[in-house]
Amino acid sequence: MREDTQSRSPVPETCDPIQPTVLVLDFGAQYAQLIARRVREARVYSEIVPATISAEELAARCPAALILSGGPASVYAPEAPHADPRIFELGIPILGFCYGIQEMAIALGGEVPHTDLGEYGFAELTLLGAGESEDDNAVRVASLLFEGVSQGSACWMSHRDSVGTVPPGFVATARTGQTAVAAMEDPVRRLYATQFHPEVAHTEYGQQIIENFLYKVAGLEPSWTMASIIETTVADVRAQVGDAHVICALSGGVDSSVVAALLHRAIGEQLTCVFVDHGLLRKDEPASVVKVFRDQFQVDLRALDVQDRYLALLAGVSEPEEKRRLIGEEFWKIFFEQAQALAEGGKPVQFLAQGTLYPDLIESGSKTAAKIKSHHNLIPFPLGVHFELIEPLKALFKDEVRQLGLELGLPEHIVWRQPFPGPGLAVRIIGDITQEKLDLLREADAIVREEIDAWDSERSVWQYFAVLPDIRSVGVMGDERTYGHPIIIRAVSSADAMTADWARLPAELLAKMSNRIINEVAGINRVVYDITSKPPGTIEWE
Ligand code: XMP
Numbered sequence: 160m161r162e163d164t165q166s167r168s169p170v171p172e173t174c175d176p177i178q179p180t181v182l183v184l185d186f187g188a189q190y191a192q193l194i195a196r197r198v199r200e201a202r203v204y205s206e207i208v209p210a211t212i213s214a215e216e217l218a219a220r221c222p223a224a225l226i227l228s229g230g231p232a233s234v235y236a237p238e239a240p241h242a243d244p245r246i247f248e249l250g251i252p253i254l255g256f257c258y259g260i261q262e263m264a265i266a267l268g269g270e271v272p273h274t275d276l277g278e279y280g281f282a283e284l285t286l287l288g289a290g291e292s293e294d295d296n297a298v299r300v301a302s303l304l305f306e307g308v309s310q311g312s313a314c315w316m317s318h319r320d321s322v323g324t325v326p327p328g329f330v331a332t333a334r335t336g337q338t339a340v341a342a343m344e345d346p347v348r349r350l351y352a353t354q355f356h357p358e359v360a361h362t363e364y365g366q367q368i369i370e371n372f373l374y375k376v377a378g379l380e381p382s383w384t385m386a387s388i389i390e391t392t393v394a395d396v397r398a399q400v401g402d403a404h405v406i407c408a409l410s411g412g413v414d415s416s417v418v419a420a421l422l423h424r425a426i427g428e429q430l431t432c433v434f435v436d437h438g439l440l441r442k443d444e445p446a447s448v449v450k451v452f453r454d455q456f457q458v459d460l461r462a463l464d465v466q467d468r469y470l471a472l473l474a475g476v477s478e479p480e481e482k483r484r485l486i487g488e489e490f491w492k493i494f495f496e497q498a499q500a501l502a503e504g505g506k507p508v509q510f511l512a513q514g515t516l517y518p519d520l521i522e523s524g525s526k527t528a529a530k531i532k533s534h535h536n537l538i539p540f541p542l543g544v545h546f547e548l549i550e551p552l553k554a555l556f557k558d559e560v561r562q563l564g565l566e567l568g569l570p571e572h573i574v575w576r577q578p579f580p581g582p583g584l585a586v587r588i589i590g591d592i593t594q595e596k597l598d599l600l601r602e603a604d605a606i607v608r609e610e611i612d613a614w615d616s617e618r619s620v621w622q623y624f625a626v627l628p629d630i631r632s633v634g635v636m637g638d639e640r641t642y643g644h645p646i647i648i649r650a651v652s653s654a655d656a657m658t659a660d661w662a663r664l665p666a667e668l669l670a671k672m673s674n675r676i677i678n679e680v681a682g683i684n685r686v687v688y689d690i691t692s693k694p695p696g697t698i699e700w701e
Contacts, residue, residue, distance in 0.1 A: 174221035178391060179379055181205040182222040184212065186230030186240055186258045192521070194226055194256070194358045194369075196556060201370045202381030206554070207521050214245035224252045224377040227259025229356060233320060234261045234271060242266065252349035252377040254304075254369075257318055260343065260352035267326035267350075269343075277319035281361065282335035284314045302332040302344060303375040304351050308364040314341070314355035315362045321354050349376055385566040388559075389424070392551050396425040403509035405549060406498055408490075409434045409460070411448035413576055414514030414552060417560050420567040421551050422512055423458050431459045431506070433497045435490055438466030438597060439583030442605040451570060461497055468493075473585065473592045477629075479701035482592070486582040498546075511546035515553045516560060577622045578656060586701040590629030595682075596644075600627040602680045603646045610672045611650060611664070620662045623650035625676075626689070626700045634684035636677075643684035646676055650688075651698055659693040 181198050183205060185191035191207045198205035208217070210228070217225070225246065232239040244266040247253065255263045261271045286308065288301050314335065322340035325331055333342035333353070342353040351372060357365035373379045405422060409415050409432040422430045432452060436445040445462070452458045472489055476482055498508045552560055564574040580586055584604075588596050604625040611623045626647040634641040648669070653659035673686035689696075 176221045176223070178204050178383070178387075179223035180220070181224045181226060181373065181377075181379075182217065182220060183207045183226045183228055184210045184242060184246075184259075186210045186228050186232070186262075188229065188231045190229040190256070190356070190358065192518070194228055197358045197366060197369050198226070198373065199383065199556075199559070200366065201373050202383045203373050203379050204383045204554075210240045210242055212243070214243045214249060217243075217246055218249055222251055223379055224254070224373065226372075227253065227255035227262055227352070229257030229259065229317070232258070234258065234265060235273070235320070247348075247350065250348075252372070253351070254372045254376075255352035256356055256358065257354060260322060260340075260354050261320060263350060263352045264322045264324075264326055264329075264340075264343070267329070269322055269326035269329065270324040271320050272323040273320055275319075276337060278316040278321075278335065278337040279318075280316065281313050282316045282337065282341070282355065283311050284308075284341060284355070285334050286310055287332055287334060288330060302342070303346065304342065304344060304353075304368055304371050305332065305364075306371050306375065307367055312363040313361065314353075314357075314365075315359045316341075316355050318354060346376075351376060385562050388555075388563060389421070389566060392421060393425040396422060396549060396551055399549060400426055400429065400510060402429065404501065404506045405430050405510040405512055406494075406501065406508045406546075407432045407512040408494055409448065409452065410579075410581070411440070411444055411573065411576070412514075412579060413557075413560060413564060413574060414516065416448075416451075416569055416573045417564040417567065418512050418514045418551060419452060419458060420456060420564065420569055422549070423456050424567065425551075428459060430512075431461060431497075431501060431508070433494055434460060434462045435493050436462065436464050436466060437469040437486065437490070437583065439469065439486070439585045439592075441579070441584070441608075442601045447572070451573060455568070455570075463493060463497070465493060470592070470594060475591050477590045479586060482585050482701070483582050486585055490581075509547060510549050512549045512551070514560075515550040516557060517553060517555055518557070520553060575618065580699060586699050587624060587626045588629075589627065589700060596627055599644060599680060599682050600625060600646075603627070603676045603683060606675045606679065607648055607650075607672055610668060610675070614665075614668050619652065620650050620664075621653040621656070621659065622698060623648070623662070625649070628700075632685050636684065641684040643682050645685040645687055646680075646683050647700070648672060648686060648688050649698070649700070651693070653693075653698070656698060659698050661688075661690045661692060664688075 181203055183191045183194045185207050195205040195207050242262050247266055264271050286305050321338050325340060325343045328345040329343045331340045331343050335341045338354050341355055344351045356362060357368040405426060407419050407422060409419050419432050434448055449462050453460045472485055501508055561574050584597060584600055585592055588600055607623055607625045611620060626649055627644060628647060631642055631644055634643060650662040650664055651659040652662050669688055676683055676686050
């Protein structure tokens with residue numbers, strides 16, 4: 160029967176993907192990203208597509224398996240997104256979670272009655288259809304999906320409606336106290352689904368269930384490793400670039416550093432990196448970037464000291480948006496001057512490398528997030544300037560980029576660098592910018608980072624730095640009255656910088672930083688700690 164189903168499959172015969180891909184159909188909310196990450200943790204490559212993709216489009220992408228995500232809507236809501244029912248005829252193994260089990264049930268002739276009794280939070284999973292063994296905790300089940308999963312383990316539920324009658328050909332394979340069909344399957348057609356969420360950490364055997372589906376049901380291998388990513392990306396870049404020349408703006412941040420290291424491995428001397436030292440960087444940063452890329456990687460690195468140019472440009476400018484605009488425009492002017500100089504020196508640049516990441520590109524199927532996120536790293540090219548883009552990280556999440564950086568031999572201080580705004584210290588000096596203020600802030604900031612680095616070995620604090628406000632206050636040091644600058648310490652916890660909370664640093668750590676800053680940085684006579692979350696504040700002060 161499986162033979163028959165597969166012979167009717169519209170999956171193109173040309174499908175022979177070098178990299179087997181699991182596509183996650185996104186029914187909204189944040190579940191799809193989490194699922195893609197779990198699949199990738201199982202070392203299988205995964206991408207997200209909108210839930211409403213047609214069966215033809217889906218088949219053309221040659222997926223090795225599909226996962227239907229959960230979603231915030233009820234399947235009966237008028238605006239609810241729906242999968243093309245023909246995807247269930249493609250002969251591709253499918254696993255559905257939560258909203259996904261309900262979609263599958265309705266599309267294939269089952270019933271999902273409205274109930275007033277939902278189930279939220281932890282539930283105990285009872286596996287069905289089992290030939291019971293002597294040990295109750297290790298009940299053996301017929302379902303491949305639940306191999307190695309203990310009877311009575313915890314799963315995470317979040318639903319109101321649930322499957323009442325499974326579709327023809329399916330059997331229920333698990334239940335909980337409130338939910339009669341906590342899982343169902345048609346192993347012949349390789350269609351599986353759970354009402355609970357295996358992708359969340361609260362589901363005790365969640366990762367095991369996902370891996371059972373990938374390895375045992377879909378027959379995939381855990382072959383998507385950092386080494387294989389490097390190998391395929393290097394091959395792709397070589398094929399795209401040929402013997403042309405590539406330019407890359409290196410900031411010393413994680414993304415641009417990994418792009419540079421990867422491209423250097425792929426095309427060696429065909430790569431030129433431009434590092435603009437505008438004087439708004441943190442202490443010792445320019446020297447360390449140059450050391451890593453020139454000495455360790457031997458990249459053709461144009462390191463430009465344009466500090467004076469920027470001081471003159473920013474003199475007397477206090478308005479935050481004006482500062483950002485001037486800094487950004489000048490940066491690209493300098494960058495394009497370098498591209499021009501390379502062309503005049505016989506190395507015309509055809510490609511520009513960028514550190515775009517996967518979350519920048521993800522399309523969501525949900526109504527509220529239906530737009531493609533704005534491509535924030537994209538550079539506004541000046542009129543008449545054309546480069547083709549190379550974006551070697553565009554399939555990766557941030558933590559994968561960090562792993563890749565380590566695999567490529569980048570030092571930890573670059574790989575684990577905290578986010579740092581493009582306009583640098585300029586947005587941490589409130590008011591106009593002078594050399595004196597930059598020097599004060601750089602020293603104070605170095606102390607903040609050194610002390611929190613030493614205390615936070617687990618990297619629990621997302622971002623921490625010093626801010627120099629545009630005020631002075633009276634103090635007393637020794638027997639002398641002082642009239643000096645304060646320093647604001649900002650330290651936040653966050654998952655993605657969209658929201659943040661101020662870090663509950665221990666009083667002793669705050670005291671130590673305050674002491675050191677006042678003793679070691681002449682001109683600072685007061686230290687305060689910012690206890691504002693985001694919202695209502697932002698992480699940066701400008
Ligand atoms: P806010 O201040 O908006 O910052 O809460 C959120 C995150 O973005 C970083 N940030 C920037 N990053 N260019 C960047 O590359 C910028 O202009 C910029 N401004 C803010 C900020 O450090 C925080 O991590």
